[in-house]
Amino acid sequence: MTDTRPLVLDVDGTFLKTDLLFETFWVGLGRDPLATLAAAARYWRDPARLKAELAEIAPVRTGLMPLNPEIAAMAEEAMSEGIEVCLASASDRRLVSALAADYGLSARVFASDGVTNLKGEAKAGALIDAFGRAGFDYAGNEAADLPVWRAARAAVVVGEVAEVTQLETLGQTVARVPGGWSAAALWKAMRPHQWVKNVLLLLPLIAAHRFDSATFWPVVLGIIAFSAAASAIYIVNDLLDLEADRLHPTKCRRPFASGAVPIRVGMIACAGLIVLALGLGAALNAGFVGVVLLYMVLSLAYSLKLKRMRWVDIATLATLYTLRVVAGAAAGQVDVSIYMLIFVFPVFLALGCVKRLTELTLAKNDERLPGRGYGRPDRGDLLNVAGIGVAGALVIFFLYSVSPQGQALYPDTWLLWLAMLPMGWWLVRMVMLGWFGKQDYDPIVFAMKDKFGLGLLMITLSLMFWAAGLWAKWFAG
Template sequence: MHEQTQIHAQVSSDLMRPLCVDLDGTLVKSDTLADSVLTLLRAHPRSALGTFHSLLNGKAAFKAQVASIVSLDAAHLPYNRPLLEYLEQERGQGRHIYLTTGADARLAERIAAHLGIFDGVLASNGSTNLTGDNKLDSLRLEFNGEDFDYIGNARPDLLLLEHAGTAMLANPNASLRSLVKSRKIKVHRHFEDRSSRRKSLLKAIRLHQWAKNVLIFVPLLLAHALKLQLILDAIFGFFCFSFCASATYIVNDLLDIENDRRHATKRLRPFAAGDLQASTGIIMVIILLAAGLLGTYFLPDKFLAWLSLYIVVTLSYSLALKKVALVDVIVLSGLYTVRILAGGAATATPISTWLAGFSVFLFFSLALVKRFSEMQNLRERGHVPSNGRGYLVADIEQLRSFGTASGYAAIVVFSLYISGSNVAKLYHHPVRMWLIVPFMLLWISRVWLLASRGEMHEDPVIFAVTDRMSLLIGLAVVAIAIFAAF
């Protein structure tokens, strides 16, 4: 009986102490300042330079300047769900809870208003950066020197955890774990909410997108120049291109972090979900670009030229071009063709005008499939486009017209190619190549049929290498080409 009384007394004592919660990396899995800066660079690039100039007045002034321009959507931030559930339970028992953060007060107030569980907000105010000693002084002043409980995640929270009545951690980083252990700070609760780091890194790199870079092997295969050294050059070029492509995907994800969080599936991407920090993404970009570009030392200079063009155009697409209707799909289709041209450069294999023409029409059609599918899915859900792409749901029939026409134009180019004299130099029985045409008609028609039904939910090139029917059609085309060659 005495023991139960002590337990109840301890619980009552805990509930009497105010519970203070850090924001960045704790309540929210990401760094809201980094997210805001990335959103600023994407949405207001001209204002970014003046904003960084405010750093001369201190970090608090910089945070205030960024917050005055960018307003993160509090409803779609990646919250630590186990922690949020705990806070709601404590609030239900009458606990006083405070959001105490180094983030700017405007952002902190919006988050507090959205969640509706905080009794007060203590945050940076444009002149004082509320971290470390400043935060501890602020809490002592707020609570008249009385004890408080604290939940944090990083090294700046160490001082607060040392002085807290009850110390708790949420997604703590390795540095804080080590310091807490070395200083023998008793941690009463852990709130973990993040995916495996290894899994998140692989997901951010988007290994499945490397399938697009198989196009580098196309010039070599079509020229029937399967020599060991050329094959090795193509393999080397494939990895150089893939590393750089992954770097550009990460840049795109970082700049699109706010829009991705509002998307049904893209919100699960590592940076949008808060499983990886923006700083980690920047390091990954540097490493991947360095690996890809250094690898070009062993390949012809023309390959580096095409790879550099790909990087520049892709970054331009991420920053601006994807917002311009039709220009975006022309750029996307062009990037596929650049892969083929890079493959030709890596292996010193000439690119025929037939292959160039075929790829331009085919990839323009596939780029339009991607946009058409997005519009089709929005129309089915009764939503209005809000990603700044420049399209309207009313454009959907015109997009279908453009895309199907371009797809069939690619087949016409292929038909003219196999009717020409150059084919006889590569194939002993060129007339057999005509058997490929019905398979191509079947595939491009099926792609657009599935898109029209709202059943195309991914990049069409990735669809092509994962869809069973597409793979069977691909095998049939390869078999026919071999049959024609001998």
């Protein structure tokens, strides 16, 4: 006779490669941050009530969440054999019921109800009441599931749970399913390739001709701190964009959206990166710490709101790039020229337009970009603003060349004017590459890999060093 004992599946980390509590928390932060934070602060000691409140604030799309393929296959096989497959979770009942409906599982679910947090002994008791002791098989993924496994006929264990050896000692049937996450996936979530942007911290040092080790090494420390801060914000941004990323053809493979890295691990890593950034900043000076804090606050505002506001988003991107230049000056204790700040902002404004131009050119239809305020009809306006940024940057550079500060640092002014040719060529080329969709989605990262563009920048820098008399100074005699 075929065994028809129900198969009961835990949800968080077992049927799903994610956690519904953290999913609702981050979706809530994106939709209503004040209500979400208030609920977390008020009910953090009452898990069942917290889960119910967050489910009310931020109803999530359970059908988009990543499944554990082995457990999903196990459930599908059981249902094909006529075995009832139930979900039993400490998550809120509304979400668990929606998840069961999404995948055609049994409508009989066991979950928290806003009063009882169905975990551990409470879950074991509920399942014994429904099916009797040893009247079901149970799949789970953590030590808290041990009371449920003891009450089950057979245990399915996802990942490494040391306590399961107790069950095997008692002769209980135990099946193991691979689980866990990799450090490589977390490293990918930190986006180390984006750290190349932080070479912008070297600009004040180069502009002021401060190449001594006492200036250089603090700036290097500042680059490390800014890289840690940026990675923390990338993690926050990915956690806020979980649902949008899962709907995207390529972003769905990101570590948190795909479930390759648990949200909890991302939150811990984010906190550690913030501590590292502020700790290194404190080792430098208070001014640098202030710039890092401003960068993180503005980046968070960008992730939560500003990136959805047309034109404001581009101005914010330009400001975030400019803050890197200010951070370099603060780290190296270099006086940054007002001309430099006025020069770099329109450059970064143009590059922000290039970023949007690239996205729109590569878009498959005329609809507005997901989470953005632009559609293909805006390409002309973006091109015009980029052109204004390029022209503005070149005019400011010319004014700097004839200013007292510029002439003091660069006695051969005509060479600065000559440097404007490759500089202008580089800027116009970047804009046109964005217009024709021949760029990466991030212009700064693209610029660091573009050999021809790097050649133009090196020519520009060489002419500026020549104008400053640095070549003669370094290679004299």
